[in-house]
Amino acid sequence: MMQHDPTVRGRLEERDVLEVFSPAAPITRRDFFSGRTDQLEHLLDVVAQRGQHAVVYGERGVGKTSLVTVATSGLVDRRTITLRVNCDGSDDFISIWRKVVCEARLPRPLPPVVGIRELLGQAAANAAPLLESARVTVDVVRQALQLLSHPAPIVIIVDEFDRLEQERTKTQFADTIKALSDHVVPATIIVVGVAVNPGALLGEHRSIERGLRPIQVPRMPPAELAAIARFALGKLEMTIADDAVARIVALSGGLPYYTHALGLLASREAVRAGESAVQVAHVERVAPRVID
Numbered sequence: 001m002m003q004h005d006p007t008v009r010g011r012l013e014e015r016d017v018l019e020v021f022s023p024a025a026p027i028t029r030r031d032f033f034s035g036r037t038d039q040l041e042h043l044l045d046v047v048a049q050r051g052q053h054a055v056v057y058g059e060r061g062v063g064k065t066s067l068v069t070v071a072t073s074g075l076v077d078r079r080t081i082t083l084r085v086n087c088d089g090s091d092d093f094i095s096i097w098r099k100v101v102c103e104a105r106l107p108r109p110l111p112p113v114v115g116i117r118e119l120l121g122q123a124a125a126n127a128a129p130l131l132e133s134a135r136v137t138v139d140v141v142r143q144a145l146q147l148l149s150h151p152a153p154i155v156i157i158v159d160e161f162d163r164l165e166q167e168r169t170k171t172q173f174a175d176t177i178k179a180l181s182d183h184v185v186p187a188t189i190i191v192v193g194v195a196v197n198p199g200a201l202l203g204e205h206r207s208i209e210r211g212l213r214p215i216q217v218p219r220m221p222p223a224e225l226a227a228i229a230r231f232a233l234g235k236l237e238m239t240i241a242d243d244a245v246a247r248i249v250a251l252s253g254g255l256p257y258y259t260h261a262l263g264l265l266a267s268r269e270a271v272r273a274g275e276s277a278v279q280v281a282h283v284e285r286v287a288p289r290v291i292d
């Protein structure tokens with residue numbers, strides 16, 4: 001068998017870069033997550049306050065799912081259960097809540113509470129029949145959530161909300177949020193979707209309810225994008241030239257998707273060439289494949 005020589009080419013493989021750059025997947029780990037301190041704080045405030053819910057909105061690919069995933073990742077240690085569901089074009093009010101209850105039955109990290117797995121399983125089994133009826137009203141959903149949140153407070157992330165096609169579903173959601181606030185159910189709803197303002201997601205006047213906190217996810221500032229590239233390269237034990245970082249940041253235009261895609265391809269170029277530093281030439285070479 002051929003021996004690998006202990007050079008960069010020998011130690012680092014092309015697929016290693018996939019561990020640190022993830023253009024196709026949201027960030028799940030805090031250490032890989034750059035910036036967004038205000039939004040993280042706002043989300044944690046919402047979760048901590050009874051009767052508060054959030055609508056997280058912004059452009060496509062700006063980092064909404066990463067934000068809510070990282071913000072809620074530590075909640076399990078605070079005795080809170082997080083469930084996330086994605087909406088699609090075929091969903092309506094009932095189907096989303098059925099998804100939520102199904103989600104509660106799947107294995108997941110749970111808070112360190114004695115018997116929590118059985119309690120949550122039982123709570124889901126109690127809630128499910130309420131959602132079987134053909135006429136599921138806002139009040140029925142409120143009751144189902146009251147049952148589901150009995151073992152521990154629950155955070156429900158309803159992502160891709162912009163995919164819902166019926167206006168009525170959005171209105172029912174806004175009404176559910178109001179009902180949960182009024183009845184002080186220990187369930188926090190975080191609605192997430194592509195929109196220019198919260199009204200575009202949830203309906204104009206319903207989105208200004210007191211209990212609903214709008215959290216905008218803006219494009220990322222250059223320093224936060226630069227941090228993504230530098231952190232990833234650091235993990236690979238590679239370096240990146242300042243002008244290469246600057247070029248990646250400029251091409252990204254505030255969208256972290258591009259930073260990941262350019263970082264991935266440029267560092268792969270460097271690894272292929274057996275170099276341990278990413279140079280601006282590597283970035284220029286791959287840019288046409290990423291930016292149209």
Ligand SMILES: Nc1ncnc2c1ncn2[C@@H]1O[C@H](COP(=O)(O)OP(=O)(O)OP(=O)(O)O)[C@@H](O)[C@H]1O
Pocket residue numbers: 022023024025026027032033034035036059060061062063064065066067194228255256257260
């Ligand atoms: N704060 C961050 N730090 C590092 N990388 C990030 C951050 N936010 C997002 N990303 C990266 O940017 C890309 C898009 O992120 P994400 O999927 O969270 O965006 P989104 O707004 O939910 O997109 P969509 O509108 O398609 O649902 C992913 O590659 C993700 O890993």
Ligand SMILES: [Mg+2]
Pocket residue numbers: 064065066159160
């Ligand atoms: Mg998303």
